[in-house]
Amino acid sequence: MNNKVAIQGIKGSFHHLVAQEYFHEDIEVHECLSFDKLVESLLDKTCNMAVMAIENSIAGSIIPNYALIDANQLHVIGEYYINIHQNLMALNGQRIEDITEVYSHPMALLQTKEFFKQYPHIKLIEDADTAEVAQRIHENQLKGVGAVASYAAAKLYDLNILGSEIQTIKNNATRFVIVQTKNSAIPEEDINKASLKFELDHKRGSLATILNVMSDCRMNLTKIQSLPIIETPWKYSFFVDVTFDKYSDFVKAKSVLEIMAEHFKVLGEYKNARI
Amino acid sequence: MNNKVAIQGIKGSFHHLVAQEYFHEDIEVHECLSFDKLVESLLDKTCNMAVMAIENSIAGSIIPNYALIDANQLHVIGEYYINIHQNLMALNGQRIEDITEVYSHPMALLQTKEFFKQYPHIKLIEDADTAEVAQRIHENQLKGVGAVASYAAAKLYDLNILGSEIQTIKNNATRFVIVQTKNSAIPEEDINKASLKFELDHKRGSLATILNVMSDCRMNLTKIQSLPIIETPWKYSFFVDVTFDKYSDFVKAKSVLEIMAEHFKVLGEYKNARI
Known part of the structure; x- marks a missing residue:
């Protein structure tokens, strides 16, 4: 299947x-x-x-x-x-001076806002999806309208690229x-990364204590983020990503975290895609 | 002045x-x-x-x-x-059945999306500001259009509230x-909170070490967030908020962080508005 x-x-x-x-x-x-x-x-x-x-x-x-x-x-x-490589695209024959409105996903507009500062005549409008705007321009043959989307979208919906690589941060x-919905069936030896969630007392040093334990268990932190707990604003939970060499180290870290942190949860165990 | x-x-x-x-x-x-x-x-x-x-x-x-x-x-x-208290508002005389489009700030739409699930006939459209939509509806006497905005906006722009307190999380x-642009001139005795930024080596345990030091200097962490460093994706910096009782403790913490962390910066020192 x-x-x-x-x-x-x-x-x-x-x-x-x-x-x-x-x-x-x-x-x-x-x-x-x-x-x-x-x-x-x-x-x-x-x-x-x-x-x-x-x-x-x-x-x-x-x-x-x-x-x-x-x-x-x-x-x-x-x-x-x-x-992410962003491109400004429109119907064939349209020049950038002809474009008065550009639609895209809010994140794509955020990534390209520096580019558009050169073109104050263009109004930027948020939309649900980058490619869907490209499709709409093609299907309705919309003149004066641009999309910010991938090169693949331009090819797929037969649009002309008016600006390529227009994202502010080139290495984005x-x-x-x-x-x-089901738990992963990845073999243990292939697992070297995990996403965790837990809550902590507001006691001073409680996070430091947890991070010490994780470091002792040979976990490398690749991301940490405190987050308001829904329905209890300003009580924080933590989202943490860790990488590790040995699954047995991770098993040890999990057992300690289950004891030391509240509402400890593994969101996923998987293979690190980043070297 | x-x-x-x-x-x-x-x-x-x-x-x-x-x-x-x-x-x-x-x-x-x-x-x-x-x-x-x-x-x-x-x-x-x-x-x-x-x-x-x-x-x-x-x-x-x-x-x-x-x-x-x-x-x-x-x-x-x-x-x-x-x-944040969100309300759905429209011109006087309009019923919720008459409304086909609702405009608001993306965050306001995110906060109220559960409410709108009851009204699948309403299209949600992102806009620059909550109140500005209310003003536009009033000035152009737009029928069929709703705004998600504050009670103050409804009063100011003479709109009728069709749904009050429509945010999903009541305690939002x-x-x-x-x-x-200038540094603050707050007297030291009034300062009990600070927002900090620093970068760290990717060595295992480096964050735990820093948090231990902050805890030793009697800093309470109220927020922590690792963040990609612009132009160097996946190298992370940290945004941290701390509260403290004595400014002298904070001065000590600052001097240690300046030595231990890279690119340490105080984004602000101010009075905690939260008890």
């Missing part, structure tokens, strides 16, 4: 690109215009996997996606990194996770 | 509410439709202070605003917390900071 993989956005979106690169083999893609819909498609078994952006160089963690994973008991079974890495 | 205070959004926005509550005395408000414009108004001396949302219960830290503070050498001189605290 082929995997049916939910993506945020439509074909030509960055999520689509990740799905293709991560799974290699033929997959069936399910297009979702929001992360909520993407999670729904896992819960109602329309899909067995989903690709979800989780972190990038500009905005940091995409917290609402962490909340979706946590609240819906999803499991992270893998991660994937791509450098975005991290995606692969999630599913 | 009255303070001229830059706010994100227009009168009736949550930033406006914070400016009024924080400064009490008469202030002149400068309306900005983006955080970039808000920072510009400080740098070109149009304003001497600005109010900036920095953190909320749903999305966590608003990282691009941290980046703006850091990159433009702004100083945090105060903080303020409010519970948002933290704002007050920033300026």
Whole structure:
């Protein structure tokens, strides 16, 4: 059976690109215009996997996606990194002077706002997906309208690139996770990274104590983030990513964290995609 | 001289509410439709202070605003917390069945998306500011269009509230900071909180070591966040907030951090607004 993989956005979106690169083999893609819909498609078994952006160089963690994973008991079974290349595109024959409105995903507009400072006549408008705007321009032959999207979207929807590599940060890495409703079946020897969540007392030094223990268990912290606990504002929980060489070290760290931290939860154990 | 205070959004926005509550005395408000414009108004001396949302219960830290503070050498001189109350509003005489489109700030739409699940006929569209949509509906007498905004905005722009307190999380605290280009002139005895930034080696245990030192200096961590360093993706810096009883303890912590961490920077020293 082929995997049916939910993506945020439509074909030509960055999520689509990740799905293709991560799974290699033929997959069936399910297009979702929001992360909520993407999670729904896992819960109602329309899909067995989903690709979800989780972190990038500009905005940091995409917290609402962490909340979706946590609240819906999803499991992270893998991660994937791509450098995001943004392009301004429009119908063939249109020049940049003809463009008065550019639509894209809020993150894509954030990544390219420096480029657009040269073109104050262009109004930037937020939309649900990068590729979907490209498709709409093509289907409705919209003049005066531009999209900020991937090179793949320009090819797929027959648009002309008016500005290539227009993201402010040229080396703009975005991290995606692969999630599913079931726990991962990855062999222990392939697991060298984990995403954890826990809560702590507000006592001074409580986080330092936990981090000491994790360091003693040979865990390398690759990310830490305190986060307000929903319904209890300003009481914080922590999202932490760790890498490790030996799964047995991680097993030890887990048993200690279960004792020392409140509501300790493993969001996923998987293979580090970053060297 | 009255303070001229830059706010994100227009009168009736949550930033406006914070400016009024924080400064009490008469202030002149400068309306900005983006955080970039808000920072510009400080740098070109149009304003001497600005109010900036920095953190909320749903999305966590608003990282691009941290980046703006850091990159433009702004100083945090105060903080303020409010519970966000969202309302759906439209022209008088309109019923909820008549509304087909609702515009608001992306954060406001995120905070109220559960409410709108009952009304699948309503299209949610992102906009620059909550109050500005209310003003637009009033000025153009737009039928079929709703705004998600504050009670103050409904009063100011003569709109009727169709749904009150529609935010998903009833206790939805948002933290704002007050920033300026000059360092703060707050007396030392009034300072009991600080926002810090530093970078660390990727050595195992390096963060634990720093947190141990901070705990030894009697600093209480109220927030921690690792963040990709711009232009060097996946090398992380840390944003940390601490509270303390004695300024002399903080002075000690600062001197140790200057030695132990790279690129250590105090983003602001101010009075804790949270008990």
